[in-house]
Amino acid sequence: MPAEIQSSVGYRGANRPDDVIIVQRLLMQRGLDTGGADGQCGRRTLASIRTFQTGFLRNPDGRIDPGGTSWRRLVGSATAPVPPVTPPAPADGTLTRLLPRPDRSTMNPGLVAVSNRYMTEKLGNPRNSYTQDCQSMTNERLKRHVVTRSVGPFRVTGLRPAVDSLQTVLDEVNQRHREVYTALGTAGMLCCRLVRGSTSSISNHAWGTAIDLKLNGLLDRRGDNNIQYGLALIAPIFNRHGWYWGAAFRTEDAMHFEASQSLIEAWAPALGA
Numbered sequence: 586m587p588a589e590i591q592s593s594v595g596y597r598g599a600n601r602p603d604d605v606i607i608v609q610r611l612l613m614q615r616g617l618d619t620g621g622a623d624g625q626c627g628r629r630t631l632a633s634i635r636t637f638q639t640g641f642l643r644n645p646d647g648r649i650d651p652g653g654t655s656w657r658r659l660v661g662s663a664t665a666p667v668p669p670v671t672p673p674a675p676a677d678g679t680l681t682r683l684l685p686r687p688d689r690s691t692m693n694p695g696l697v698a699v700s701n702r703y704m705t706e707k708l709g710n711p712r713n714s715y716t717q718d719c720q721s722m723t724n725e726r727l728k729r730h731v732v733t734r735s736v737g738p739f740r741v742t743g744l745r746p747a748v749d750s751l752q753t754v755l756d757e758v759n760q761r762h763r764e765v766y767t768a769l770g771t772a773g774m775l776c777c778r779l780v781r782g783s784t785s786s787i788s789n790h791a792w793g794t795a796i797d798l799k800l801n802g803l804l805d806r807r808g809d810n811n812i813q814y815g816l817a818l819i820a821p822i823f824n825r826h827g828w829y830w831g832a833a834f835r836t837e838d839a840m841h842f843e844a845s846q847s848l849i850e851a852w853a854p855a856l857g858a
């Protein structure tokens with residue numbers, strides 16, 4: 586649990602340096618760019634607070650008050666009445682054992698899933714046309730930000746800030762759930778295609794901001810409303826870093842995690858869109 590702030594931080598806040606540092610660190614943990622944790626509530630910190638608030642406030646006010654809604658969201662306790670997804674260990678202990686999907690409203694606290702329109706507005710369109718098959722990215726500006734590298738348990742190709750963030754997430758998975766970390770594999774990140782079964786929706790894999798995970802080589806079957814236990818264990822870590830879990834999609838897709846709106850908002854300026 587982080588230290589409490591003593592007074593308000595942000596727009597027209599008291600902005601005590603000690604409080605500002607606490608807020609900056611929490612925002613950075615969520616992948617937002619505050620320009621560091623320097624105790625000064627500057628333009629980037631203010632923008633990060635507003636970006637963070639867009640996930641749950643209709644009119645972000647840019648301020649974090651002690652004990653207020655934004656503070657509780659920031660420290661992850663705003664959804665306290667609803668337990669996070671931490672299922673009990675299954676009797677046989679295997680990570681790929683299936684559990685029923687939890688209530689969708691309990692998943693992805695504080696995060697907003699991105700629409701195609703939002704992604705296209707913020708980052709541009711990766712291609713002009715799509716099919717059900719993976720095709721290459723043709724958007725030259727976006728392509729400059731695609732990287733391939735190891736994020737720990739496997740190599741991925743994706744959008745640079747998403748790969749950076751994924752590395753941070755997986756480092757934490759390694760610290761907290763080493764048994765899951767060592768079982769993790771991937772079924773891919775960047776892949777310009779439509780959502781499976783759709784003739785019009787572009788998959789967020791097209792931007793390289795989504796990742797599909799495997800446990801011990803097994804994929805979680807999409808749409809069966811069951812989730813692999815190991816994925817449920819690590820989903821809260823992805824969530825804390827701003828990654829939205831596909832288990833909450835209308836058609837359950839538990840192997841899928843993607844950058845939520847607050848991350849895309851924070852990354853877009855550096856990607857030149």
Ligand SMILES: [Zn+2]
Pocket residue numbers: 790795796797840841842
């Ligand atoms: Zn996926």
